[in-house]
Amino acid sequence: MGQPMIRAEGLVKEFTRPVRRTGPLAGLRSLVTRERVTTRAVDGVSFTVERGELVGYLGPNGAGKSTTIKMLTGVLVPTSGTVEVDGRVPWKDRTRNARGIGVVFGQRTQLWHDLPLRDSFELVAKLYGLDRPDYERALGRFTELLDLGEFLDTPVRGLSLGQRMRGDLTAAMLYGPPLLYLDEPTVGLDVVAKARIREFVAETNAVDGTTVVLTTHDLVDVERLCRRVLLIDHGEVLYDGDLAALRRRYVPYRDLVVTLAREDDGPLVAPPGTTVVEEPRTARAGTGASDAARVVAFRFDPAQTPTPAVVAAVTAEHEVVDLDVTDPDLEAVIAEIYSSGRVRA
Amino acid sequence: MTSAAQVVALVAIGRQAVRSALAVRSEVLVSAVAVLVRVVLVVLVWRAVYAGVDEVSGVDGPTAVAYAVLGAVFTNVLNPFWRSSLEMRVRQGRIAVDLLRPVGLVPQTLAQQVGTTAAAVPRCVLAVLLALAIGALRAPAGGALGLLAFVVSTALGIAVALLCNLLVAMTAFWTLEVGGALMVYRAVAQFASGALIPLWFMPGWLRGTLEHLPFQAQVFTPLSVYFGALGGGDLAAALAVQALWVVLLALLAQLVWSRALHRVVVQGG
Amino acid sequence: MADEAGEAVGVAAPAVRAPWRPQLQEVSPLRAWWVLMAASLKVVFAYRSNLVNTALGSVALQGSQLLFVGVLLHRFEEVGGWGFGEVALLFAMRLCAHAVCTVPFGQHSVIDFLINEGDYDRLLLRPVSPFLQLLAWRFNPGSLGDLSLGVVVLVVAAQLAPVDWTPGTVVFLVLTIVAGGLVEAGVQFALSSLSFRLRATWSLKVTVDTTFADFGPYPLGVFGTVGSLALTFVLPLAFIAYLPATALLGRTDELLLPARAAYSSLAVGPLLFWAGYRAFVHQSRHYDSPAG
Ligand SMILES: Nc1ncnc2c1ncn2[C@@H]1O[C@H](COP(=O)(O)OP(=O)(O)OP(=O)(O)O)[C@@H](O)[C@H]1O
Ligand SMILES: [Mg+2]
Numbered sequence: 001m002g003q004p005m006i007r008a009e010g011l012v013k014e015f016t017r018p019v020r021r022t023g024p025l026a027g028l029r030s031l032v033t034r035e036r037v038t039t040r041a042v043d044g045v046s047f048t049v050e051r052g053e054l055v056g057y058l059g060p061n062g063a064g065k066s067t068t069i070k071m072l073t074g075v076l077v078p079t080s081g082t083v084e085v086d087g088r089v090p091w092k093d094r095t096r097n098a099r100g101i102g103v104v105f106g107q108r109t110q111l112w113h114d115l116p117l118r119d120s121f122e123l124v125a126k127l128y129g130l131d132r133p134d135y136e137r138a139l140g141r142f143t144e145l146l147d148l149g150e151f152l153d154t155p156v157r158g159l160s161l162g163q164r165m166r167g168d169l170t171a172a173m174l175y176g177p178p179l180l181y182l183d184e185p186t187v188g189l190d191v192v193a194k195a196r197i198r199e200f201v202a203e204t205n206a207v208d209g210t211t212v213v214l215t216t217h218d219l220v221d222v223e224r225l226c227r228r229v230l231l232i233d234h235g236e237v238l239y240d241g242d243l244a245a246l247r248r249r250y251v252p253y254r255d256l257v258v259t260l261a262r263e264d265d266g267p268l269v270a271p272p273g274t275t276v277v278e279e280p281r282t283a284r285a286g287t288g289a290s291d292a293a294r295v296v297a298f299r300f301d302p303a304q305t306p307t308p309a310v311v312a313a314v315t316a317e318h319e320v321v322d323l324d325v326t327d328p329d330l331e332a333v334i335a336e337i338y339s340s341g342r343v344r345a
Numbered sequence: 346m347t348s349a350a351q352v353v354a355l356v357a358i359g360r361q362a363v364r365s366a367l368a369v370r371s372e373v374l375v376s377a378v379a380v381l382v383r384v385v386l387v388v389l390v391w392r393a394v395y396a397g398v399d400e401v402s403g404v405d406g407p408t409a410v411a412y413a414v415l416g417a418v419f420t421n422v423l424n425p426f427w428r429s430s431l432e433m434r435v436r437q438g439r440i441a442v443d444l445l446r447p448v449g450l451v452p453q454t455l456a457q458q459v460g461t462t463a464a465a466v467p468r469c470v471l472a473v474l475l476a477l478a479i480g481a482l483r484a485p486a487g488g489a490l491g492l493l494a495f496v497v498s499t500a501l502g503i504a505v506a507l508l509c510n511l512l513v514a515m516t517a518f519w520t521l522e523v524g525g526a527l528m529v530y531r532a533v534a535q536f537a538s539g540a541l542i543p544l545w546f547m548p549g550w551l552r553g554t555l556e557h558l559p560f561q562a563q564v565f566t567p568l569s570v571y572f573g574a575l576g577g578g579d580l581a582a583a584l585a586v587q588a589l590w591v592v593l594l595a596l597l598a599q600l601v602w603s604r605a606l607h608r609v610v611v612q613g614g
Numbered sequence: 615m616a617d618e619a620g621e622a623v624g625v626a627a628p629a630v631r632a633p634w635r636p637q638l639q640e641v642s643p644l645r646a647w648w649v650l651m652a653a654s655l656k657v658v659f660a661y662r663s664n665l666v667n668t669a670l671g672s673v674a675l676q677g678s679q680l681l682f683v684g685v686l687l688h689r690f691e692e693v694g695g696w697g698f699g700e701v702a703l704l705f706a707m708r709l710c711a712h713a714v715c716t717v718p719f720g721q722h723s724v725i726d727f728l729i730n731e732g733d734y735d736r737l738l739l740r741p742v743s744p745f746l747q748l749l750a751w752r753f754n755p756g757s758l759g760d761l762s763l764g765v766v767v768l769v770v771a772a773q774l775a776p777v778d779w780t781p782g783t784v785v786f787l788v789l790t791i792v793a794g795g796l797v798e799a800g801v802q803f804a805l806s807s808l809s810f811r812l813r814a815t816w817s818l819k820v821t822v823d824t825t826f827a828d829f830g831p832y833p834l835g836v837f838g839t840v841g842s843l844a845l846t847f848v849l850p851l852a853f854i855a856y857l858p859a860t861a862l863l864g865r866t867d868e869l870l871l872p873a874r875a876a877y878s879s880l881a882v883g884p885l886l887f888w889a890g891y892r893a894f895v896h897q898s899r900h901y902d903s904p905a906g
Pocket of ligand 2: 066183
């Protein structure tokens with residue numbers, strides 16, 4: 001083996017469309033002249049995904065995520081650049097590529113609208129050459145894992161969004177593809193449904209060793225599932241690496257949040273390597289502190305100043321009734337990157 | 346909402362229909378070429394049919410050719426016998442939104458159809474010019490008065506066509522499977538209106554039957570007026586029959602519409 | 615928070631399971647087409663009243679043209695020198711060829727929709743040729759109307775037409791009808807291929823369809839020299855029914871082309887179909903799946 005599951009190099013996709021005119025006689029004018037605009041949805045993206053990885057492919061709306069996935073799946077032909085999936089060029093070797101991948105687009109079902117869910121599964125089994133005993137085993141397994149029993153015989157058009165998504169996931173995994181693409185699989189689902197889908201994806205990755213590329217705007221999905229993330233915007237890769245490292249690199253600080261025993265308003269002494277951050281916070285319940293208790297944070301860079309040292313210094317200096325060490329949440333990290341458009345080197 | 350504001354809203358809907366009919370360049374070009382080609386082919390066929398024949402059923406060659414041209418143009422400009430937006434909106438369940446608008450649904454649908462019809466006018470003018478150029482068409486019989494009668498009759502014919510379309514589209518409130526019924530309607534209307542072949546050529550029994558249907562008031566009557574086939578008394582009678590159909594169909598549409606509305610309200614769409 | 619991630623995965627992985635990597639069999643294109651077609655037929659037959667309605671609608675539409683030609687011949691007795699029986703045979707051959715096009719290949723009519731709504735994505739994600747999947751996308755019951763009316767009219771017209779039916783002429787008739795259907799399908803797929811760039815080819819295809827239907831039942835001579843050549847080499851209407859019909863009716867002397875051309879449909883049909891198919895496959899490279 002040794003070859004990566006996915007290798008993309010300098011991937012570019014441009015879309016060209018005619019300009020729609022407005023104003024008087026717009027229709028007539030667009031008859032005689034032809035103006036076109038070109039958008040670069042993906043602009044030189046390169047990355048590799050190893051077998052068994054679970055990668056989060058993230059970026060703001062319109063970043064080019066779905067467009068990339070469509071090139072990886074063979075739906076779109078790249079404008080330039082190369083892409084290889086399991087050693088094949090998806091759009092050239094489309095049929096064989098399709099047998100080795102599972103794809104779920106959260107926005108658009110691939111099930112047969114007018115047929116019961118079960119019929120869609122049977123069709124998939126037949127189209128991929130899954131024999132009967134294997135099909136029965138797979139269906140049994142996924143029915144249990146995703147709790148499909150109740151609506152297996154309901155026509156797809158009668159399924160709720162969450163039920164449909166579970167159906168789509170099953171259809172994508174029935175034939176055991178070693179690679180699974182998920183483009184917003186949790187969009188519009190309730191908490192329970194999201195949790196179920198996350199569990200399923202985690203298990204598929206852990207037990208079956210399925211390589212997963214996941215696109216989502218739900219950062220809980222990312223935190224629960226992805227060790228590695230790829231961040232893109234305007235069609236370019238902003239960051240590729242460990243989720244923890246991203247956090248460390250982009251917001252290299254940690255907060256020691258303490259609830260002070262006394263309510264004095266005076267300036268606080270910050271031990272070396274820390275700064276005081278005073279934001280409105282309330283004391284945690286069950287600590288015995290009054291509602292009016294003063295809660296402050298000491299911000300420090302754990303790479304420079306070890307956490308125990310900060311705790312020791314702060315508790316030596318102040319009388320505290322409660323303390324907590326927090327990492328900045330991912331939401332803030334991502335929001336910061338999206339709005340600044342760059343990752344700090 | 347004042348009636349002036351309603352008129353403004355309806356005009357906007359109509360203009361939107363014109364715009365969307367002209368939105369895609371290739372579609373505009375294709376529909377223009379299509380009607381021109383059809384006119385040429387129809388002329389060729391009818392000239393061939395009349396080769397070596399002077400008159401059949403009291404109709405001479407030039408009249409038959411010109412009739413066929415106008416029949417093709419009418420079919421195109423009326424854009425009748427086509428699926429209306431109403432039926433589609435009922436199927437897509439968007440009717441509830443339409444009902445919330447301050448303008449009645451029936452005027453909305455009619456405004457849309459009028460808009461689509463208006464969008465067809467330029468290409469049909471081209472078709473008429475082409476027919477004149479190849480000598481397949483002549484001015485209407487009876488001078489200015491004849492022209493006036495033709496215009497009136499055409500307007501009534503359009504009204505009959507729009508109302509018939511509306512009635513057929515409203516069946517969508519009762520059954521979602523109207524596709525087949527619409528095709529039957531289109532076929533029957535196209536033949537029975539005289540758009541394909543004038544009623545003059547039809548066997549007596551068939552013509553007798555068709556004269557009792559509203560379809561001949563859509564195309565055959567205006568074209569008969571154009572060719573001066575109707576004398577004074579007959580002309581007045583023909584126009585009266587058209588007007589009668591407009592009234593009858595409008596009343597029927599009103600009745601069906603109130604039933605449909607009742608259905609929507611009771612069943613929640 | 616890193617802990618939480620670990621926790622979730624821990625919960626998700628229950629008792630040890632064997633990895634799911636089944637062995638997949640090869641599936642032939644024909645079998646894949648049939649699997650999909652069977653599913654589409656199942657849907658159509660589940661809505662039986664719609665099936666009947668739509669089939670009747672098609673019969674009515676083609677029937678109105680038949681009625682028109684009938685009335686015309688009733689009054690004029692001949693068109694372009696062809697009598698009632700001859701025109702009837704031409705009409706029937708055209709309609710049967712049309713059915714050969716619509717029954718298996720009629721789904722070209724949904725291509726605009728598939729491309730603009732992005733449903734074409736689905737066809738590219740399955741391990742089956744998108745072309746075959748398109749053919750089996752739905753089943754249009756209207757095509758059964760075309761077929762039944764076509765067969766009925768053909769049987770009647772065969773009695774009326776001055777043709778000496780021998781096993782040879784019957785085989786020629788059948789083959790030529792299939793070839794005519796392939797001509798129409800080839801043209802429609804070639805036009806459909808433009809959808810990948812133009813997005814809207816619907817009215818173009820409807821125009822061609824109605825031109826075939828409305829002007830197919832006349833001997834080509836009525837359109838004059840230029841018209842005949844245009845309807846042979848620009849829009850290949852002549853190959854659908856007229857040319858082979860002249861062979862059956864012994865009228866090859868009225869052709870502008872050598873008499874052998876009357877048999878050319880048998881080759882032109884498959885060729886045009888293949889060309890239409892290639893155009894479709896070639897242009898599908900330009901598919902740009904709508905965002906979403
Ligand atoms: N078929 C198309 N034609 C024209 N432009 C397109 C097309 N598909 C995508 N785009 C454009 O390309 C850009 C990237 O779109 P894409 O769907 O890949 O974004 P995304 O990252 O998936 O966004 P989202 O999070 O909203 O799903 C957008 O600006 C979009 O408008
Ligand atoms: Mg997307």
